[in-house]
Amino acid sequence: MRRQSTLEPGTRPLHSIGIYTADPDLDHEAKTLAAQTDLPIIRNKSHVETALILSHSGLSLARPNDLKMTGTVQVDFSKGAWKRRIKWVREERLVKAMGKKTLKSAGIIDLTGGLGRDSFLLAAAGFSVRTFERNPVLAALLTDGLRRASLQTATREICGRIHFTPGNAIDFLGTGEATAEIIYLDPMFPKTTSTAKVKKELQMIQHVTGEDQDIDTLFALALQAAGERVVVKRPKKGHWLNDIRPAYSLEGKTIRFDVYLNRSLAP
Numbered sequence: 001m002r003r004q005s006t007l008e009p010g011t012r013p014l015h016s017i018g019i020y021t022a023d024p025d026l027d028h029e030a031k032t033l034a035a036q037t038d039l040p041i042i043r044n045k046s047h048v049e050t051a052l053i054l055s056h057s058g059l060s061l062a063r064p065n066d067l068k069m070t071g072t073v074q075v076d077f078s079k080g081a082w083k084r085r086i087k088w089v090r091e092e093r094l095v096k097a098m099g100k101k102t103l104k105s106a107g108i109i110d111l112t113g114g115l116g117r118d119s120f121l122l123a124a125a126g127f128s129v130r131t132f133e134r135n136p137v138l139a140a141l142l143t144d145g146l147r148r149a150s151l152q153t154a155t156r157e158i159c160g161r162i163h164f165t166p167g168n169a170i171d172f173l174g175t176g177e178a179t180a181e182i183i184y185l186d187p188m189f190p191k192t193t194s195t196a197k198v199k200k201e202l203q204m205i206q207h208v209t210g211e212d213q214d215i216d217t218l219f220a221l222a223l224q225a226a227g228e229r230v231v232v233k234r235p236k237k238g239h240w241l242n243d244i245r246p247a248y249s250l251e252g253k254t255i256r257f258d259v260y261l262n263r264s265l266a267p
């Protein structure tokens with residue numbers, strides 16, 4: 001069945017993003033979230049392009065007026081697909097890109113947390129992961145997802161290995177406060193990447209954050225701060241960041257991981 005837009009034709013949403021809750025019990029929590037994110041509280045979801053929805057089952061994102069994007073996006077590590085991925089986590093290309101001989105105690109910094117999926121996989125593989133996310137909306141979703149996952153027996157231990165800091169990773173790398181053996185970054189793919197292939201979660205992130213404009217700076221700082229390697233997720237046919245050739249790449253169907261070993265970091 002086709003979904004009807006609740007907006008009058010030709011009417012634009014009042015705000016691009018707002019916080020919505022249908023439950024008066026959560027009004028106080030909504031106000032706290034509004035203060036943290038600097039977003040307005042809205043009484044009607046159709047007044048925004050993107051709604052951050054607060055309910056008793058957690059926080060989720062929706063595009064109420066976007067007929068192409070139905071449903072919601074939530075950070076939920078209890079889904080069946082995650083159980084399978086956790087079980088076979090050593091087969092994940094992302095985990096392999098961290099290096100076979102790398103000690104789990106080495107520690108990883110994930111500079112671009114997003115919805116936390118990559119951090120979660122790395123933590124499931126046994127790594128201790130320090131994660132940053134600068135967008136307040138995504139940071140709120142990730143905080144909420146990690147909180148719920150840390151209450152579940154199956155995911156509690158994994159979450160215990162993720163140390164999440166909302167904020168701009170450049171500020172931490174710039175001060176030398178964040179160093180690790182391995183630094184990972186997954187910049188937003190350019191808009192030219194076929195949207196048909198971009199999953200709903202990524203499209204939602206794109207709507208909220210736009211393109212990353214300062215990824216070259218982030219990458220340059222990562223090269224200086226990493227003890228052993230920097231791993232970058234790229235579209236399969238994307239260019240090398242800052243035109244620096246990686247030591248090697250691990251290719252998948254649509255993406256690849258470029259691996260920079262510290263002996264090859266200097267341009």
Ligand SMILES: C[S@@+](CC[C@H](N)C(=O)[O-])C[C@H]1O[C@@H](n2cnc3c(N)ncnc32)[C@H](O)[C@@H]1O
Pocket residue numbers: 111112113114115116117118119132133134135138167168169170186187188189205209212218
């Ligand atoms: C493609 S998404 C990452 C998706 C993530 N790997 C996952 O598994 O869900 C890129 C994210 O990096 C964040 N980001 C970009 N530059 C950043 C920075 N300097 N500091 C912190 N986060 C940053 C963006 O806000 C965006 O949410």
